[in-house]
Amino acid sequence: MAEMAATTEDRxxxxxxxxxxxxxxGVFGAMVFGVHCISLSSSGLIPFSWVAGVWPGSSIIGVLTxxxxxxxxxxxxxxxxxxxxxxxxxxxxxxxxVLSAPLAFAASWxxxxxxxxxxxxxxxxxxxxxxxxxxxTMGIIFNNPGFLSFAGxxxxxxxxxxxxxxxxxxxxxxxxxxTRTILRILEVGFFLGIIAWxxxxxxxxxxxxxxxAQWDKFMGAGSYAGRIQLAVDNGMVTNPNVAIMTLAxxxxxxxxxxxxxxxxxFAGEVKQAEKTLISGxxxxxxxxxxxxxxxxxxxQRMVPLEWIAAESYLSNxxxxxxxxxxxxxxxxxxxxxxxxxxxxxxxxxVYTLIxxxxxxxxxxxxxxxxxxFDRLIPEKVCYIHPTLRSPIVAIAIITVIAEIGVIxxxxxxxxxxxxxxxxxxxxxxLVPCLAITLFPFLKPDMFENASAFVxxxxxxxxxxxxxxxxxxxxxxxxxxxxFLFPAVGGRIGVGTLGTLAAFIISGIIVFYAARAYRLxxxxxxxxxxxxxxxxx
Amino acid sequence: xxxxxLFGGSSKITRxxxxxxxxxxxxxxxxxxxxxxQYKADVLMVGGDVTGKAMVPVVHQGGGNYEGFLFGxxxxxxxxxxxxxxxxxxxxxxFYPIIIEKDEAAELEADPQKMSGRFEAxxxxxxxxxxxxxxxxxxxxxxxxxxxxxxDDLYSIDxxxxxxxxxxxxxxxxxxxxxxxxVLGLSNxxxxxxxxxxxxxxxxxxxxxxxxxGMVQNPERAIVIIHVPPYGTPLDSCPDLDKNLKIITQGxxxxxxxxxxxxVKAFIDKVQxxxxxxxxxxESAGHLRIGRTLAIxxxxxxxxxxxxxxxxxxxxxxxxxxxxxxx
Numbered sequence: 001m002a003e004m005a006a007t008t009e010d011r012x013x014x015x016x017x018x019x020x021x022x023x024x025x026g027v028f029g030a031m032v033f034g035v036h037c038i039s040l041s042s043s044g045l046i047p048f049s050w051v052a053g054v055w056p057g058s059s060i061i062g063v064l065t066x067x068x069x070x071x072x073x074x075x076x077x078x079x080x081x082x083x084x085x086x087x088x089x090x091x092x093x094x095x096x097x098v099l100s101a102p103l104a105f106a107a108s109w110x111x112x113x114x115x116x117x118x119x120x121x122x123x124x125x126x127x128x129x130x131x132x133x134x135x136x137t138m139g140i141i142f143n144n145p146g147f148l149s150f151a152g153x154x155x156x157x158x159x160x161x162x163x164x165x166x167x168x169x170x171x172x173x174x175x176x177x178x179t180r181t182i183l184r185i186l187e188v189g190f191f192l193g194i195i196a197w198x199x200x201x202x203x204x205x206x207x208x209x210x211x212x213a214q215w216d217k218f219m220g221a222g223s224y225a226g227r228i229q230l231a232v233d234n235g236m237v238t239n240p241n242v243a244i245m246t247l248a249x250x251x252x253x254x255x256x257x258x259x260x261x262x263x264x265x266f267a268g269e270v271k272q273a274e275k276t277l278i279s280g281x282x283x284x285x286x287x288x289x290x291x292x293x294x295x296x297x298x299x300q301r302m303v304p305l306e307w308i309a310a311e312s313y314l315s316n317x318x319x320x321x322x323x324x325x326x327x328x329x330x331x332x333x334x335x336x337x338x339x340x341x342x343x344x345x346x347x348x349x350v351y352t353l354i355x356x357x358x359x360x361x362x363x364x365x366x367x368x369x370x371x372x373f374d375r376l377i378p379e380k381v382c383y384i385h386p387t388l389r390s391p392i393v394a395i396a397i398i399t400v401i402a403e404i405g406v407i408x409x410x411x412x413x414x415x416x417x418x419x420x421x422x423x424x425x426x427x428x429x430l431v432p433c434l435a436i437t438l439f440p441f442l443k444p445d446m447f448e449n450a451s452a453f454v455x456x457x458x459x460x461x462x463x464x465x466x467x468x469x470x471x472x473x474x475x476x477x478x479x480x481x482x483f484l485f486p487a488v489g490g491r492i493g494v495g496t497l498g499t500l501a502a503f504i505i506s507g508i509i510v511f512y513a514a515r516a517y518r519l520x521x522x523x524x525x526x527x528x529x530x531x532x533x534x535x536x
Numbered sequence: 537x538x539x540x541x542l543f544g545g546s547s548k549i550t551r552x553x554x555x556x557x558x559x560x561x562x563x564x565x566x567x568x569x570x571x572x573x574q575y576k577a578d579v580l581m582v583g584g585d586v587t588g589k590a591m592v593p594v595v596h597q598g599g600g601n602y603e604g605f606l607f608g609x610x611x612x613x614x615x616x617x618x619x620x621x622x623x624x625x626x627x628x629x630x631f632y633p634i635i636i637e638k639d640e641a642a643e644l645e646a647d648p649q650k651m652s653g654r655f656e657a658x659x660x661x662x663x664x665x666x667x668x669x670x671x672x673x674x675x676x677x678x679x680x681x682x683x684x685x686x687x688d689d690l691y692s693i694d695x696x697x698x699x700x701x702x703x704x705x706x707x708x709x710x711x712x713x714x715x716x717x718x719v720l721g722l723s724n725x726x727x728x729x730x731x732x733x734x735x736x737x738x739x740x741x742x743x744x745x746x747x748x749x750g751m752v753q754n755p756e757r758a759i760v761i762i763h764v765p766p767y768g769t770p771l772d773s774c775p776d777l778d779k780n781l782k783i784i785t786q787g788x789x790x791x792x793x794x795x796x797x798x799x800v801k802a803f804i805d806k807v808q809x810x811x812x813x814x815x816x817x818x819e820s821a822g823h824l825r826i827g828r829t830l831a832i833x834x835x836x837x838x839x840x841x842x843x844x845x846x847x848x849x850x851x852x853x854x855x856x857x858x859x860x861x862x863x
Contacts, residue, residue, distance in 0.1 A: 012605035013631075014591040014644070016655055032785070086837065087821075097863070183786035266790070373822060373860050384770050384824075389794075449563060449628060449841030452609060522857020523549055523849045528575055533843055533863030535566030536573075536673060 030263055030280020031287060032190050037259025037363075038288045039356040040193035041349045042125055045133075046256050047292055049326040051249060052305070053312025056231070057238040058249060059305065060296045066246050067253015068289040070474045074254075075261050075281035077471040080464045081436050082267035083274035084446075084454050089370035090267040091432035096374070098442050099435040101530040105376060106507030107431040112364045113503055114424045116398045119360035120164070120405020121421075123171060126353050127154045127163035128409065134346035137330045140218050141337045160410035168406055171354055172399040175361045176390045182358065189355035196348035197291055199341050203332035204298035211302040214334045219323070224307075227322075231310035234319050238306060248485040251478050255422050256292075259356075260285045265363040274453035295328055303331075357402070365394045374529050376514045420496055423482050426475045427500060433475060437468025445534065549856060550715055552759075553577035555845040556815025557686070557836035560588020560630035560659070564836075565666055567843035567863065569673055575847050575861070579713065580670075580679060583815035583834070584686020584723050584763035587659040587693060588630040593644075594622060596637050604633065630838050632658040656692055663693045667700045675702045680713075682706050686763040686815060687725035687734040706761055708744065710751045713759075717810075717850065721761035722748055725816055726797040729777060742799035749807050757853050758809035765796040765814035766804055770822045771833040772796025804829050811848065811855055821860060830855045837862070 047060045078091070085093040095104035132151040139147030153159045174185055207214065215224040232238075260281045267277060299308065308326070315324035329349070333342050369391070372382040385392045440447040440462040447455065447462070456463040482492050515526045553572040558564045565586075572580050594604035594613070602613040606626060613619040619635070626633040634654065636644070644651050670681050681703045685693055697705045704711050706721030713719060724734045726741050736744070745762075752758050765771035775783045776793040784791040795817055804812055804826045812831040821835025821844055835844045842862055849856040 012592075012608070014593060014634075014651060014655070015589060016652075028785075030785075084840075085842075086840065087835075179792060180786070183791060187786050369822075375859055379823070379825070382770070386768070389768070446841070451840065452607065518857060518859075523851070524847065524857040524859045526859065528847065529859055529861045531574070531861075531863055533567045533571045533574060533861075535563055536570045536669070 028283075030276050031283035033186075033263050033266075033359070034260045034280050034284025035193075035288055036186055036190060036352075036355055037262040037359045038257055038284060039122075039259065039352060040197060040288065040291065041130065041352040042122060042356060043256045043288065044197070044292060044295070045129070045327055045329070046252065047296065048299070048308060048328045048331070049312055049315060051252050051256075051312070052309045053236075053314075053316045053326065054252070055248070056236050056309035056313055057306065058246065058309070060300075060308070061293050062246055063249035063253055064256070064289055064292055064296070067250050067257060068285055070250060070470075071254065071257045071260065071285055072282060073467050073470045074474060075285060076278060076467050077433055077436060077464070078261035078264040079274065079277035079281055080454055080467075081432055082264040082277040084436065084439065084450055086267040087370070088265065088267070088373075089367040090264050091429070092367060092370055094439070095432040095435040096530050097532070098439050099431060101527060102508050102511045104431055104435070105371070105511045106504045107428040108367055108371070109507030109510065110424065110500065110503040111428040112367050112398075113401060114421060114428075115360050115364050116401035117405035117408065118421045119171075119357045119364070119398070120168065120402035120407075121409040122353060122360070123167045123357050123402060124160050124164040124406045124409035126167050126350055127160045129155075130346075130349045130353055131155075131163065133325070133327045133329060134342070134349060136325065137327075137333045138339070138342055138346075140325075140330075141333055141342070142339060157410045161407060164406035164410065165403060167354060167357075168399060168403050171357045171361060171402070172395060174354070175358060175365075175395045175399075176385070176388055176392050178389055182362075186355055186358065189352045192348040193352045193355075196345045196352075197295070199345055200295060200328060200332040201298060203336040203338075203341065204295065204302075207302065207335035208337075209335075211331075211335065218334050219325075227314070228307055228310040230319075230322055231313045231317075234314065234317055236310060236313045236317075238309070247477065248481050250474070251422055251481055251485070254426075254478060257285055257288065258422070258425065259359065260288075262359065262363050265366050274451050278453070299328065299331055302335075361395060361398050361402070364398045365391050368394045368397075375518055375524065375526055376511060420492070422478065423492055423496065424500060426478050430472070430475055433468060433471050437465055437472060440465055443532065445532070548715070548851070550579065550713070550717065550850040551575070551577045552579050552581055552811075552848040552850065553845060554581045554583065554813050554832065554834055554848060555843060556583030556763075556813075556834050557585040557818055557838060558582075558630070559585055559688070559836070559838045560632065560662060561628060561838040561841065562624070562630075562662070563628035563841045564630075564838045564843045566669075568845060569670060571843060571845060571861065571863070572674070572679060573677070577847070578679065580674065580681040580683075581719070581759075581761055581813060582681070582683045583761050583813050584684050585688045585815060585836075586663065586666075586683070586685060587689045588632055588662070589688075591632040591634050591655055591658060592626045593641050594619070594626075594633050594635050595641055596635070602635065606631075627662075628841055632662065634658065656690060659690060660692055660696050663696045664699070667697060667703055671700055671702055680704070682711065682719050682721070682761065684721045684761050684763070685723045685734070687723065687728065687732045689723070690733055708748065708751075710753070715757070715850070716754065716853070717757045717759060718752070718754060719759045719761065720748055720751055721763075723763050725764035726799070728795075729781060738797065738799055741797055742802070745799050745803040749803060752807055752809065755807050755809050758807070759811045759813065760803075760807075760809045761813045762800055762803070763814065764800055764816045765820065765833050766801035766812075766826065766831060767796040767798040768794050768801060769796065769826070769831070770824055771814055771820050771831060772817050773820045774817045775819070801826075804831060810853070811850075813846070823858060823860065830858065832858065832860075834860065 081094050082090045092108035131154040135147040135151035212224040311326040314322045315326045371377045383393045518524045555568045594602045604611050613622045623633040683703050684707050706719050707723040711719045724736045726738050727735045772794050773792045774795045776791040808827050814833045818836040823832045832846045834846045844862045848858045
C-alpha cells in the first residue's frame with residue numbers, strides 16, 4: 001500500500017511517501033550567485049569612474065536607479081524563461097522550441113563566444129584597472145615609488161598580457177576542480193566582496209579630515225580646488241539634458257548590473273524555478289543597487305557631484321598629466337588611510353574579479369552542454385574528467401577564447417570591449433526575449449500547461465507578453481542608444497557589426513552542418529528535438 | 537530539398553522511443569504515445585516511476601460546486617464541464633483528483649489504511665487506463681511497448697501491466713526483439729532519502745544486477761532498462777539535500793552530488809550492453825559512452841507538462857544514432 005508521508009495540509013493535498021517532494025533553493029542562495037555575476041568589484045567602480053564623467057552633472061544615483069528599474073523587467077522576463085524551460089541554457093532551449101532553432105542556436109553561439117571573450121577582458125581588468133588603482137592608491141598614500149612603478153607596468157600591454165594570462169590560467173585551474181571546491185571559492189569571494197564594501201563604508205563614513213584636505217594631502221596642495229576647472233579646460237560641459245543622459249545611461253546601467261539574470265542558465269538545477277529565479281534575480285539587483293547607492297550617498301555627503309564628474313571626466317578623456325583617480329576605493333583610502341584595510345580591499349577586488357570570470361566560464365560551459373544534448377556539437381566537447389568530475393574540454397575551449405579576450409583587451413581597450421559586450425549581449429538576447437513575449441500565442445498548448453507564474457494574466461493579456469514588450473523596448477533602446485551616444489555605446493563600427501554578423505552566420509553554418517551530419521550518419525534529424533509534441 | 541533525400545536512404549533501422557519518470561502525468565504520457573507516432577518509432581520503452589505522488593481532494597461544497605487546491609492555489613468548479621477541466625488539470629501535473637463529499641474526506645483523513653488503499657486504487661486505475669490507451673493506439677500500428685516501473689512505484693502496478701498482452705514489463709525479465717535485440721530491465725534503485733518501496737541497499741541491488749547479468753545472452757545486442765543511472769557520471773547528478781530534505785547551496789549555487797548506483801556502473805562496465813536506458817534523476821538528462829555502451833537518461837519535466845524522451849536508431853546491432861527530445 002502507498003505509505004502516506006506528508007500531512008493533509010488542510011485538505012489541500014494527500015501526499016504519499018515518495019521521492020523529491022520538497023526541494024527548494026532559498027532566496028539567499030539564488031541571490032548570492034546573482035551578486036557574483038553582477039560583481040561587487042568591477043561594477044562597484046563603474047558608477048564613479050565612468051558614469052559620472054560621461055555626462056557631467058548626471059546623477060549617479062539616478063542612472064543606477066532608473067537602470068535597476070528597467071533591469072527588474074528584464075529579470076522578470078528571464079525568470080519566466082527559466083520557469084517555462086527549467087533546464088540548462090533555458091533561453092536557448094526556449095527560443096529554439098518557440099521561435100527558430102537555427103536562429104536560437106546562432107544567438108546562443110554568439111553569446112557564448114563573446115561571453116568567453118569578455119571573461120578574458122574582465123580578467124584583463126585585473127592588471128589594467130584593479131591592480132593599477134590599488135597599487136597607485138598605496139603608492140600615493142604611503143609614498144612608495146615601487147608601487148607606482150608597478151602600477152604603471154601592470155597597465156601596459158605587456159603587463160596586461162602577462163598578468164592576465166597568469167590569471168586566465170588560475171581561472172582555468174580553479175574551474176576544473178571538483179564542483180564543491182569551485183563553489184567554496186565562490187562562497188569565499190562573496191563574503192570577501194561584502195567585507196570590502198564594509199571597509200569602504202567605514203572609510204567613507206569615518207574620514208579623518210575633510211575630503212578636500214585629504215585629497216590635497218596626497219595629491220598636492222590646491223589640487224582639489226582646481227579639479228573642476230581643469231576638466232572644463234579639457235572640454236567638460238556640465239548639465240546636459242537630464243532626461244536624455246539618464247536614458248543613455250541605461251546602457252551603462254545594464255552593463256553595471258549585467259549578470260543578475262544568469263541563474264536562468266542553471267534553471268534545471270533549481271526546484272520551483274519560478275519562485276527561485278525571480279526572487280534571486282530581483283534580490284541580487286536590489287542588493288547591489290543598494291550597496292552602490294549607499295557608497296554614492298556617503299561620498300556625495302563630502303564631495304559635490306560636479307567634482308566627482310570632473311575627476312571621472314579627466315580619467316575618461318585620458319588626461320594622464322592630471323593623474324586622475326576617480327575610484328571609490330581611492331576616495332575611501334585617502335579619507336582613512338590604512339595599509340591593512342587597503343590590502344584587504346585589494347585582495348578582495350582581485351579575488352572577486354576572478355570569481356566574475358569564473359561565473360562566465362560556468363554559464364558558458366552549461367550552454368555548451370545544452371547544445372550537446374541537442375546533438376549540435378561533438379559529444380567529446382562535453383567530456384567529463386573521471387576524477388575531477390569537471391567538463392575539462394569545454395572549460396579549455398572557453399579558456400582559449402578568454403585568452404584571446406585578454407590579448408584583445410591589452411591591444412584594444414577593455415572599456416570598449418565591455419561596452420561592445422552590452423551591444424552583443426542585447427542583440428543575442430532579442431531572440432529569447434521575443435520568443436517568451438510571443439510564447440503564449442505561438443505555443444498556446446505549452447503556455448496553458450506552464451506554471452501559474454508563467455500563465456499570469458492582466459485583463460486577459462499574459463503578463464509575460466506585457467513585461468516582454470517593456471524588456472524588448474528597453475533592449476531596442478540600448479541598441480539605438482549605442483549608435484546615438486558613442487561615448488557609452490562602445491563606438492560600434494563596421495568592425496563590431498562585421499564581427500557580430502560573422503558570429504551569427506558561423507552559428508547558422510554550424511547548426512546546418514550538424515544537422516546534415518546527424519541525418520547522414522545517424523538517421524536522426526536534429527530538428528525533431530525542437531518540435532512540439534501534441535498529446536494523443 | 538530535404539536532407540534525407542539529399543543523402544539517400546539506408547538499411548532497416550529499428551527506432552526506439554524511450555521515456556521515463558512520468559510520475560502520473562496524463563499529459564506527458566499522452567505526449568509520449570503521440571511522439572512514437574510523430575517520430576515513427578517501432579518500439580516504445582518506459583524506464584520507471586510512472587505513478588503520481590499525491591491525490592488532490594476536490595470536495596463537493598454542495599449545489600454542484602466543487603473546490604480543490606492545486607499548488608496551494610484554490611480552484612473552483614461550478615459545472616460538470618468545469619469539474620472535468622479541473623480533473624484534467626490535476627491529472628496533467630501527475631496528481632490524482634478524487635471527487636469526494638466533505639464527510640468522506642474527513643473519513644479518509646482519519647483512517648491511514650483507507651487513505652493508502654484509495655491511493656493505491658487511484659494509481660492502479662490510471663496505469664490501467666494508460667495500458668488500455670497504449671493497447672488501442674499501438675497494437676493496430678504494430679508497435680510494441682516495454683513498460684517498466686521504477687523505485688517510486690508500488691508493486692501492485694506490475695499486475696496491472698501484466699493484464700495486457702502487447703505490453704511487457706522487463707523488470708528482471710528478458711525479452712527478444714526482432715533483429716536479435718534483447719531487452720532486460722531492473723526497476724529497483726539504491727537507497728534514496730525517501731526510502732521508496734523499491735529502494736534497495738547497494739549490496740542487494742548488486743545481487744539483482746548480477747542475476748540480470750547472467751540473463752544477458754548477447755551483450756552486443758542487449759538493451760538494458762535500469763531505472764537508476766550509473767554512479768559518478770553526468771547522468772546521476774542531482775542537488776544535495778540536508779537532513780530536512782532542503783537543497784544545499786554554496787557560493788549561491790546548488791551543490792550537486794552523484795546519486796546513481798556504483799553497482800549499476802560496475803554492471804555496465806562488466807556486461808557492456810549495446811544500450812543502457814535510465815531515469816530516476818530528473819535533472820540529469822544526458823547521454824554518454826561507457827566503453828561500447830551508450831547510456832542515456834531521458835530526464836523528466838513532468839510537472840511542467842513537458843515530455844522528455846530519447847529517440848534511438850538501431851541498425852545492424854549498433855546504435856546508429858540518438859537524440860534527446862522534449863515537447
